[in-house]
Amino acid sequence: MGVWLRGIFSLFPLFVHALFLSLHQQPARAEQFQNNATIFLSAGKSGARNGCNLFQGRWVFDSSISPIYDSSSCPFIDPEFNCLKYGRPDKQFLKYVWKPDSCNLPSFNGMDFLMRWRGKKIMFVGDSLSLNEWNSLGCMIHASVPQAKYSVSRGSPLSSVIFEEYGVSLLLYHTTYLVDIVREPVGRVLKLDSIQGGNSWKGMDALVFNTWHWWTHKGKSQPWDYIQDGSKLYKDMDRLTAFYKGLTTWATWVDQNIDPSKTRVFFQGISPTHYVGKDWNEPSKSCRGEAEPLLGSTYPAGTPPAADVLKRVLGGMKTPVYLLDITTLSQLRKDAHPSAYGGDHSGTDCSHWCLPGLPDTWNQLLYTALMISNGTSSANEGGIRPIPAVYGTIIYNSIYFMLLQQRI
16 A cells, blocks of 8 residues: 555656646647637637638648548448449549648547547537538547447437547437428428427537538428428428528527537538539539549639528527538539449439548548637636646556556
C-alpha cells in the first residue's frame, strides 16, 4: 500500500502540470487554431473569424493522396454508396482535396476523435444523406483504429455504431422531414407542426440534423397524401413554404428541448443533386459519366433557395446551431455521385454520394467544428476547460503502468 501511495503522489506534479496547461495554454492554442483553420457559424450566420472560411475554396487534384479508408475493409458502408464495389471504373474522383481559400483544413484523426468524445453520444438525425454521412464517419474512425472493438445495430428508425473501448456512440435516427408523417383515416398526413420523434433525440452530446431531399419528391415517390398546417389540410403546398414551416417547427423544438451547455447542435447544409446539366452549363448531361469536379469556387446555378430558407430559420433561433455549410463545395462535385454504381439502387443516382468520397470531407469539417466548439462555444464560456486528451492519456497510461508493476 505504501509503495502504491508513493506512486500516486509521484504522479501529482504531472496532474497539476496537465491541469495548468489546460487552464492557461489551451485557450491560446484554440485561438491559434482558429486563426489558421476554421469558420465559426452560429445561428445560421456566416461569420468567419480572422478572415478564415472553411466553406469557401476550391477542389484541388492531388495524385499522391489516398482515401482515409478502403471501402472493401469498412464494415459500415451501405451498398447504395459503395461505388467501387459495384463497378465504378475510375478512381480519379478520390484524388481531389478541398482547399479553403484562406486557411488549412485540419486532417481527420480518428484516435483524437475517440479520445475527445470518450463516453459520449453523437446522433445524426435526418434522411438517407444523414445515413451517407453516418456511414462515412464510422469508416473514418474504424480506419484510424482498426483493432478497436465495435458493435453495430441496424433498425428503424434507430441505428448505431459503438466503439466499445471508448464508449463513443454514433447514432442514426432516420426521419425524412424531421416533422411527422401520421396515418389517419384520410391517408398519410405530413404534419408541419408536429415532432413526436424528438424524444429519441434528447440526451445526446451532439446532434447533426439534416432535411430537404424529400421535400421535393412528388407523385409516387412522395410518402404522404396530405399536408396539415395547424388545423387545415392541404392536398399540396409550395414546397419551399412547407419546408420553411416544417423547419420552423424543428427550430422551436430545439429551442424548447435542448440545453446548449450539454448538447452541441449542428445542421448539415443543403446537399445538392446533379440531374440537370444546365445547372453547370452542360444541358445534355447529368452526373452519369462525370469524372471531374467543376473548377473554381462558384456554381453556375447559384445557391439553391432551400439554403436561404435554412439560414433564415437558423438566424431566428435562440439555441446556437452550427451550420455545416457544405452546399457550394458539394455543388462543385458533379463527379462524386454513385450514378449507375449504387449497388441495389436502380437507375442513376445523382443525389447520394460515393464512399469513400465527398461525405468524408463533410466529416472532416464536422471534426474541425467539434474541436472548435469544444473550447469556444457558449456552452463552455466562463467554465473550466477539460484537460486536453493527450495529457489525460499520459496520466492514465502512467497509472496503468504503475499498477501493472505492482502486480508483477
